Amino acid sequence: METKSRYEVIAELEDKKRKLIFERESFPDKVRQENREIRDIEREVADKKEELVELEANIEGRKETINELIKSVDDSLARLAELSKSKL
Numbered sequence: 001m002e003t004k005s006r007y008e009v010i011a012e013l014e015d016k017k018r019k020l021i022f023e024r025e026s027f028p029d030k031v032r033q034e035n036r037e038i039r040d041i042e043r044e045v046a047d048k049k050e051e052l053v054e055l056e057a058n059i060e061g062r063k064e065t066i067n068e069l070i071k072s073v074d075d076s077l078a079r080l081a082e083l084s085k086s087k088l
Contacts, residue, residue, distance in 0.1 A: 004012075
């Protein structure tokens with residue numbers, strides 16, 4: 001069994017005390033950090049909600065645009081089919 005000198009025991013206890021004091025003093029920083037993280041998450045949620053509102057507002061217009069593009073492609077395909085028939 002290893003025995004420690006009185007000075008080693010005192011040094012270990014002082015080191016433990018320093019660590020405990022540091023931990024105690026760092027609590028306000030930890031609270032600020034957690035609050036900052038919560039604010040960041042709340043901002044992200046608010047941004048996502050705003051993006052969703054914009055998406056919902058633009059859906060009908062986008063559907064119409066896509067339908068027009070589909071119709072245009074169909075018309076082009078029909079014209080190409082007619083050209084193919086006329087060349088034969």
